[in-house]
Amino acid sequence: MVRWVIQELGAMCPSRQRLLAWRENPHDAHLRDVGYHVQEARCPICQAELEREG
């Protein structure tokens, strides 16, 4: 259940604003959690969100 709500419903996704900020500044210490969420945990929702923003 936990896996389902995190991976498929995006329950731990960062706000869109922080997601886009991370794309601009991937080394910003305040956006480290976003880096983990997108790169290591490979959240498909956030990856698609970044793709659509080009």
Add this chain to the structure above:
Amino acid sequence: MSPPEDQAQQKWQRRFESYHAELLRFLRRAFPRLRDEAKDVLQDVFAEALQRNPEGENLRSWLYTAVRHRALDRLRRWERRAFEQLALSQGSSSGSSRSSDTAPAAKAPGPSTQALEAERRGRQGILLSQVLEEFVRWCEKRPGRLRIKEAYERALRGEPPARIAQAMQVPREQIYEWLRQARSWVYQRIRHEDVEGSVFLTLHRVKPD
């Protein structure tokens, strides 16, 4: 349909079609489980756009938001059904597959008990999702809480504290403290609605270090 309504629908059809391919790509990428239903989701969004007529808004942005919400609605409905079926199947095999720390049932529960259990499991999934989303927003309000969020997400995804400490380059005691803070927040948030504590227990099964 009267001519003005027909014209409005045609106008929306044209505008919507210009975004259709990219919305479909986004939907399939973000929600792989909805791959086969992606076109149905888009159809729902189109119907919603026709009804709400979001003129003046940024249409592209409105469409993406609507697609995301409708996709999550659909997944949550699936989730509820899946949990209900799981609960019913567990109920029907009661006793044979129970773990040793669960009190054995004297006999299989009746249909009404099973239905209640199924309903409870469905609510549990939705509550869990809502609480975690609120937790993330709470963490994002203060920079000091962002490391708590990362540590907690790592733990929820199954990383043991020692590995989290290594990945985040902090002492293991710090990880324990962050996880304690996160669990405390979650507990406070759900204790009124999750009377049996089942969501909390699902979240915080002890993981080996």
